[in-house]
Amino acid sequence: MDNRFIDLLLRAYFSGTASPEEQDMILSWLKESEEHKAHYKECCEIWALQQLQDIADDKNTVHLNVLNRLISRLEKPHRRIWTTLGRIAAIFVLGVAIGFASVLYFNKFVPVDNHGLYTETIVPNGSRSKLRLPDGSTAWLNAGSRLTYQNNFGNDNRTVFLEGEALFEVKSDSMNPFRIKTKEIDAVVLGTILTVKAYEEDPLVEITLLEGKTTVEQLANNETIALLPDQQLTYNKESGKTNLHRVDAAKYAGWVNGKIYFADESFEILAKHLERIYDITIHINSEILKKERFYGSFDKSSGILHILKTIDIDNRFRWSFSDNNTLTVFNK
Numbered sequence: 005m006d007n008r009f010i011d012l013l014l015r016a017y018f019s020g021t022a023s024p025e026e027q028d029m030i031l032s033w034l035k036e037s038e039e040h041k042a043h044y045k046e047c048c049e050i051w052a053l054q055q056l057q058d059i060a061d062d063k064n065t066v067h068l069n070v071l072n073r074l075i076s077r078l079e080k081p082h083r084r085i086w087t088t089l090g091r092i093a094a095i096f097v098l099g100v101a102i103g104f105a106s107v108l109y110f111n112k113f114v115p116v117d118n119h120g121l122y123t124e125t126i127v128p129n130g131s132r133s134k135l136r137l138p139d140g141s142t143a144w145l146n147a148g149s150r151l152t153y154q155n156n157f158g159n160d161n162r163t164v165f166l167e168g169e170a171l172f173e174v175k176s177d178s179m180n181p182f183r184i185k186t187k188e189i190d191a192v193v194l195g196t197i198l199t200v201k202a203y204e205e206d207p208l209v210e211i212t213l214l215e216g217k218t219t220v221e222q223l224a225n226n227e228t229i230a231l232l233p234d235q236q237l238t239y240n241k242e243s244g245k246t247n248l249h250r251v252d253a254a255k256y257a258g259w260v261n262g263k264i265y266f267a268d269e270s271f272e273i274l275a276k277h278l279e280r281i282y283d284i285t286i287h288i289n290s291e292i293l294k295k296e297r298f299y300g301s302f303d304k305s306s307g308i309l310h311i312l313k314t315i316d317i318d319n320r321f322r323w324s325f326s327d328n329n330t331l332t333v334f335n336k
Contacts (some may be wrong), residue, residue, distance in 0.1 A: 120128045124152045130283030140175040148280040169201040190221040212256040262304040283298040285330040
């Protein structure tokens with residue numbers, strides 16, 4: 005297929021008018037080479053920019069409000085601007101459906117079918133977001149998170165795919181369970197409130213139940229574990245082992261209201277947590293310090309320097325900021 009024909013197919017695909025046969029052709033073409041994937045990504049960016057311009061030209065107040073919110077988010081200081089406009093489109097362009105090829109490219113654990121279109125929400129570092137799902141359930145997404153679901157969600161399936169951290173308030177439907185899929189484990193819910201933390205760079209996956217009842221399926225050995233309120237299941241990615249224990253679940257959901265809570269976390273893991281919350285880069289120039297473990301509860305508004313000063317009760321480390329929004333921590 006020549007480039008002109010592919011570009012016509014992609015234009016139809018992005019606009020939602022591609023036939024199932026044309027979608028199959030695009031998927032086959034994408035699998036042929038990395039060059040094709042790069043061309044697809046470039047076309048996606050161009051299309052996304054055109055959609056943003058269409059919104060800017062639109063006199064519809066709702067459309068303009070969406071664009072204004074987008075601009076205000078991108079103009080905030082110390083905020084990383086995403087490298088692809090395709091990701092911006094996935095969040096902000098008025099319910100744009102990101103199709104099977106995009107899901108294949110960005111989310112390799114999402115199963116691909118040739119006829120399904122997906123909607124994807126991405127929350128950058130330094131932000132949180134709340135969204136209402138088509139079935140009436142609510143999801144709060146924490147910084148650095150991505151939530152994907154098929155566009156027929158709520159009809160005969162209620163499956164979402166999560167990378168990152170989210171709190172779900174699931175609308176009850178005994179005939180149609182709500183499934184939260186991560187790369188490692190699934191949570192199956194009938195109607196409940198729970199948090200799921202599954203960042204790719206973290207060693208553990210955590211599922212914490214606030215209300216109701218849920219089951220967790222461990223994909224490695226087909227084990228199923230039931231959770232009750234104030235119970236947390238952790239899954240160790242390296243060992244494949246699970247641990248079920250009691251916690252104060254409300255503390256693990258406090259991030260929805262700007263709270264920061266950590267319990268017996270190594271400084272290396274805590275630093276990743278703070279990087280996402282404050283949209284900064286943290287370098288730890290001490291192997292000993294990386295392994296130090298900390299407990300704490302703070303308001304996000306108190307700032308990262310206040311957190312560091314508070315947890316350093318023995319006055320054992322120092323830090324410095326560079327111009328590129330990087331924090332370096334040293335032993336004294």
